[in-house]
Amino acid sequence: MDNLTDVSGLIEGSKVKGVNVYNMEGEKIGAIDDLMIEKQRGAIAYAVMSFGGFLGMGNDYYPLPWSMLKYDTAKGGYLVNITRAQLEGAPAYARDVQDWRDRNFETRVNDYYGSGPFWGV
Amino acid sequence: MDNLTDVSGLIEGSKVKGVNVYNMEGEKIGAIDDLMIEKQRGAIAYAVMSFGGFLGMGNDYYPLPWSMLKYDTAKGGYLVNITRAQLEGAPAYARDVQDWRDRNFETRVNDYYGSGPFWGV
Numbered sequence: 001m002d003n004l005t006d007v008s009g010l011i012e013g014s015k016v017k018g019v020n021v022y023n024m025e026g027e028k029i030g031a032i033d034d035l036m037i038e039k040q041r042g043a044i045a046y047a048v049m050s051f052g053g054f055l056g057m058g059n060d061y062y063p064l065p066w067s068m069l070k071y072d073t074a075k076g077g078y079l080v081n082i083t084r085a086q087l088e089g090a091p092a093y094a095r096d097v098q099d100w101r102d103r104n105f106e107t108r109v110n111d112y113y114g115s116g117p118f119w120g121v
Numbered sequence: 122m123d124n125l126t127d128v129s130g131l132i133e134g135s136k137v138k139g140v141n142v143y144n145m146e147g148e149k150i151g152a153i154d155d156l157m158i159e160k161q162r163g164a165i166a167y168a169v170m171s172f173g174g175f176l177g178m179g180n181d182y183y184p185l186p187w188s189m190l191k192y193d194t195a196k197g198g199y200l201v202n203i204t205r206a207q208l209e210g211a212p213a214y215a216r217d218v219q220d221w222r223d224r225n226f227e228t229r230v231n232d233y234y235g236s237g238p239f240w241g242v
Contacts, residue, residue, distance in 0.1 A: 009160055010160065010166060010167075011160050012156070012157060013137065013156035013165075014155050014156075016158065034133045035134035035135075036131045037133075037156075038130055039130055039131070039132050040130055042165050042188070043164065043165070044158070044163050044164070045131060046131075048133075066163050067163070069163065071163075100131050106131075
């Protein structure tokens with residue numbers, strides 16, 4: 001994970017998997033499993049966070065709008081302003097189940113987290 | 122590779138590896154090996170294209186500014202406006218050799234391809 005603390009500010013996409021995600025209290029709430037990239041614009045739309053059973057919620061995958069994640073150099077991971085209660089009610093899916101081709105799902109994710117300044121832009 | 126032709130316009134970052142890259146004449150010039158992501162902004166900065174010996178140039182890795190790549194739905198891959206002669210002179214590195222912490226390398230890449238409207242924004 002040396003690349004996470006390097007000075008260039010770049011990280012290989014292939015190394016994002018497994019990077020920890022923390023809440024604002026510094027507690028680990030999960031780890032990044034994958035990124036969802038907009039093919040046309042080339043922007044990262046969502047980080048898919050997995051729990052790996054950490055919260056006892058099974059192996060579910062929670063897409064988080066990428067703008068919610070802030071990289072913390074000291075922690076070597078991402079900070080996200082979300083509570084456990086919010087996470088428990090958030091849109092999620094089980095491995096190999098979710099079909100992102102279902103636009104409704106993406107809409108649910110966006111609606112759930114909103115797009116206001118609270119979540120960053 | 123179903124996800125490359127889906128309707129949502131999203132692709133998992135883990136599935137970008139291996140997607141073909143074509144020049145404007147429709148010839149395959151390589152395949153994407155990895156993405157370089159700006160940790161702080163969350164933007165994709167470069168696509169690292171590998172040749173896999175296709176052009177007889179060995180297994181070199183060529184970082185291309187991400188803005189140069191345009192996704193082509195019909196081809197199921199990325200188009201890039203670059204000639205073979207340009208590629209042959211482009212900054213590249215061998216596997217496990219390049220250190221992106223060297224800012225000079227990134228500057229070389231940016232300088233080589235420029236940042237004008239020709240390459241997209």
